[in-house]
Amino acid sequence: MDMNRNEYIKYSKRHSKKSPVIADCAKAFFVGGFLCACAEALSMLFLSLGIDGNTAKSLVPITFIFLAGLLTGIGIFDDIARFAGAGTLVPITGFANSIVASAIDDKSEGFILGVGAKMFTVAGPVIVYGTLSSVIYGVIYWLAGVIF
């Protein structure tokens, strides 16, 4: 194809995929919202079965972690995530997916440095920074209690 630089820029602009932010956001909203509504329904189901509040509070994320892990293993999660974007990333499902996906991908490196280490590629930083900030908060909270 024969064209000068400006023509090329116009051409590539016309043909490069536009990032459809609105559509992405709508998908993320509906999938993410749906997951959270399901979690809420599940939590109410647990409560109605006579499971006490604190146990239900831990059981709900654990159920989602289990399902997200299973769907990742089967290979369906990727398809859903490609559609939903942040809709499956932000709920705890994204955290579970990152663990299973990276553990499976690096299985060939062995069970110690493959599965054992690589499962924390994404989950590790989340736990590190989450714990670190909570410790800092704890110290500040303690200091505030001592001073005031």
Place this chain on the structure above:
Amino acid sequence: MDFLLKLIRAFIIGGALCVIAQIFIDKTRLTPARILVAYVTMGVILGGAGVYGYLVDFAGCGATLPLTGFGYSLSQGVKKAVDESGLIGALTGGLTATAGGIAAAISFGYIFSIIFKSKPKR
């Protein structure tokens, strides 16, 4: 009606938290890992500041299922432990409160990665 209202609240707040992340993914070069780290840290900060608790009261799982909720649990665990046992609680509270989720993620993750094989990327 109360049942439906709770679901709708969870839907809206949970969805909105995902939309914020989606905008960051589309408009900046933040990777999903960075988004998750930012979310958990924001959860700790907002939980510590006492703001996130209102969102949890309002939206239930709409606020606790997103990763900010994980941060919120960390901060509430630390707060409770510091109240009960002083400074040492800053170290013990966070992971105690979130132990179930972390242990579940590690054990299910391990089991599933043993059972399933890597699939070719499409």
